[in-house]
Amino acid sequence: MTLRVDALCNARARDLAAAWLGERATPEALARIAWSVLVEPGDATAGALIAAEGAAGALERVSRDEGGGDKELAQAIARWAPRWQAALVVAAIEQAARRGLALVLPGDVAWPRGFDDLGPHAPVCLWVRGDPNMLAAAAAVSIVGARSATPYGEHVAGILAGDLAHDGIAVVSGAAYGIDGAAHRAALQLGGRTIAFVAGGVDRVYPAGHAQLFQQIASTGAVVAECPPGTTPTRWRFLARNRLIAAIGDATVVVEAGFRSGSINTAGHAASLGRALGAVPGPITSTTSAGCHRLLRDYDAVCVTSADDVKEMLGITADPAPLAYESPESVRLTDALSNRRARTVxxxxxxxGLAPGDVEATLGLLHLSGSVVEREGGWMLAR
Amino acid sequence: MTLRVDALCNARARDLAAAWLGERATPEALARIAWSVLVEPGDATAGALIAAEGAAGALERVSRDEGGGDKELAQAIARWAPRWQAALVVAAIEQAARRGLALVLPGDVAWPRGFDDLGPHAPVCLWVRGDPNMLAAAAAVSIVGARSATPYGEHVAGILAGDLAHDGIAVVSGAAYGIDGAAHRAALQLGGRTIAFVAGGVDRVYPAGHAQLFQQIASTGAVVAECPPGTTPTRWRFLARNRLIAAIGDATVVVEAGFRSGSINTAGHAASLGRALGAVPGPITSTTSAGCHRLLRDYDAVCVTSADDVKEMLGITADPAPLAYESPESVRLTDALSNRRARTVxxxxxxxGLAPGDVEATLGLLHLSGSVVEREGGWMLAR
Structure with a gap:
């Protein structure tokens, strides 16, 4: 079984793409669109083949033979062939053009540099509703968590996202109810950058109650998908989408998550990609914090309590307030001093239990700091 | 200046000690009692001298000369000399005998093996109100935290201490208000072992509101001090006491603590002694959890959410419930199946996007687990 390319459809796709993308509608771009329609997210066989032969070359290769001697490729072609409909490629381009979507390809300025770490699992292209240049933010933090968040979790997600967005850091999330929504909203409220990665096509609003949020994100930020317009979100696509959220973020912070939440999956991707991973603690009596505590315990996540903690994970450090140091001598001498009557050395x-010489030296330091006063009968604590 | 030993007092101390301790009232035991009266907790010069010459030899040495050529020792003698009153040693023994205290010395079965790690900072002896054999528990966990604990913190301290005590693990704490008290009480309620280390003498009830708690701990567990009876608790002695709580515990768990709480000091001792260190998280909006979050972030503390987590820190592991593993193929196939109509391979x-062969293999596994059923038109999800 081979993938037979439909010449008529190809010509139609080429014309539509030229109208949509202008000079950027190269054969390579068209081939990437075709791969995006053909394969499920994260298909490593397709990724490796495209890396080796280019997107157009790879498509040509699988249209020509049945994998040659390559058993893995032959199996892949066997699973791709039943899905191949050139008309779907035409439909995706039509839809993208009608909705004014942007297409972002590897090598574009807007292509997230973090996606290179995904290797053959990287997306073949990105479909963007909104401003694709959002994707090239200097720093991005992914904030994810439970759909069934508590008021505590939504409050904390808002504080973190707002503070980060205020400092020009892009806030990335998945546009779900709960933590995701709270993070996007706080970033929007502060006029900051925010990016939503979705599991289906960017034209599919899921969850339906977030139609207005999608609109708002698209108007100043970006809603992004690797699946073409029209794609239904499935559980697999949600799991695959999570790797993109993890890969684009310089750090991923989980705010609230059940013990087996999808956010744990995102966190696992972040950790395996070598990204900084943070988790916000909560009461151990709250099941929606159990996943965060699991990340702190088993995934070596950083305990995040403020945006400053997150910035520190990114290597942006504030000067820490110096801790007041009290020497053991000072503690022991202060214990021995009274605030009612003066005592001799x-x-x-x-x-x-200090030597008289140490008492005198320590009294001198405490006197300088205004902690002790000298009276006729000796020394006492300052009021 | 040398420490002049008072022959009359010595004889009196010897007689009282013999009446109190019987055959255990050796010159070495008497000398350790004298050192306990003479030095502040954790005096490393005394500790090193006692390790080198024995307690009696060390006392003899400092009564005889002024440190010889040893400058550190000369300085130590200068600070010890003003405190030396043989009558205080007599008073301490009298008090201990009258109150029926036990004396525990290095080398005794009841001497906590963990104290060896304190080196020259180890206590010279322990004064015990209650059962000294408590100190030889096979496993001990120190549970400490804020005096100004929240209901959440006291609840959690009680759950942890109760569960650990129920499993025969000794619960160690400092008998303060808040977390300490909640931990001791829960252990007592479950008929478990509990040990309180106090900063002053074991006859001094501090805080006063815990008189009944001291009584209860002493009646089935142990109240322990390194300072002799009659000693006032001072801030220095509280800080020094913390190292004993850290050293006796196989693990130390901080339940609630402000950012600069004394519990952070205990945790620091535990970490530097190589003990397992745990911290219970809480809401980041609660200042009484800020110290715990600091321990999680900066001290590499284990995130503790249950007594099982603590037992795991001790190397006592329960069989983990196996996580249900779902293969990517299974997720993708389940996405593609309907629960309303059957679909062909x-x-x-x-x-x-799976190859037909993989669809068949995965259907077989899902069929075995009862997740799918075969119908005339193909396969569908089981209801």
Whole structure:
């Protein structure tokens, strides 16, 4: 079984793409669109073949033979062939052009540099509703979590996302109810950048209750998918989508998550890609924090309590407030001093167990800091 | 200046100690009692000298000369000398005998093996109100935290301490208000072992509101101090006491703590002694959890959410419930199946992007687990 390319459809797709993309409608771009329609997200056989022969060459190869001696490729062709309909490619381009979507390809300025780490699992192209240049943000943090979030979780997601967005850091999430929505909304409210990666086509609003949020994100940020317009979100596509959220973020922070939440899957991708991983703790009596605690315990996630903690994960550090250091001598001498009556150096030495010379030296330091005062009968604590 | 030993007092101390301790009232035991009265907790010069010359030899040495050529020792003698009153040793023994305290010395069966790790900072002896054999528990966990705990913190401390005590693990804490008290009480309620390390003498009830709790701990567990009876608790002695709580515990768990809480000091001791360190997370909006989150982030503390987590830190592991593994093929095929109408292998291959052979193999596995049923027109999800 081979993939037979439909010449008529090809010509139609080429014309539509030229009208949509202009000079960018190269044979390579068209072939990537075709691969995006043909394969499920993260298909590593397709990814490796495209890396080796280019998208157009790879498509040509699988139209020509049945994998040659390559058993893996032959099996892949066997699973791709039943899905191949050139008309679907035409439909995707038509839809994208009508809705004014942008197409982002590897090598474009807007292509997220983090996607290179996905190797053969990288998406073949990205379909963008909104501003594709959002994807080239200098710094991006992915904030994800439970759909069934608590008010605590949504509050915290909003605080983190708002603070990060305020500092020019792009807030990436999955546009779901709960934590995702709270993160996008806070970034939007502060006029910051926000990017939503969705599991189906960018024209499919899921969940339906987020139609207005999708609109708002698209108007100042970007809604992005690797699947072409018209694609239904499936469980597999949600899981695959999570790797993109993990790969684009310089750090991924899980705000609230059940013990087996999909956010754990995103966190696992972030960790395996070497991204900084953070988790926000919560009460151990809350099941919606159990996944975060699991990440802290088993995935070596950083305990995140503020946007500053997240920025520190990105290597953006604020000057820490110096901790007041109190020497053991100072603690022992302060214990021995009274605020009611003055004590001599001898008395203080006896009570504190410090040598008289150390008592005198420490008294000098405490005097400088205004903690002790000298009276006729010796020394006492300042009021 | 040298420490002049008072022959009369010595004789009196010897007689009282013999009445109190019987054959255990050796010159070495008496000398350790004297050192306990003389030095502040954790005095490393005393510790090193005692390790080198024995307690009696060390006392003899500092009564005889002024440190010889040893500058550190000369300085130590200068700070010890003003405190030396043989009458205090007599008073401590009298008090201990009258209150029926036990004395535990290094080398005794009840001496906590963990104290060896304290080196020259180890206590010279322990004064125990209650059962000294408590100190030789096979496993001990120190549970500490804020005095100004929240209901959440006290609830969690109680759950952890109760579960651990129920499993025969000794619960160690500092008998303060808040987390400490909740931990001791839960252990007592379950008839388990509990040990309180206090900063002053074991006859001093601090805080005063815990008089009844001290009584209860002493009646089935142990209240322990390194300072002799009559000693006032000071801030220095609290800090020094914390190292004993950290050293005796196979693990230390901080339940709630402010950012600069004394519990952070205990945790620091536990970490530097190589003990397992755990922290219970809480809402990031709660200042009484800020110290715990600091431990999770900066001290590599284990995120503790249950007594099982603590037991795992001790190397006592329960069989984990196996996680249900779902292969990518299974996820994709389940996405493609309907629960309303049957689909052929060909249809399923097209929808899932799996090869027909993989569809068949995966259907077989799903059929075995009862997830799918075969109908005339093909396969569908089981209701």
């Amino acid at each position: 001898g008395e203080l030495a006896q009570r504190s | 060909g249809e399923l291959a097209q929808r899932s």
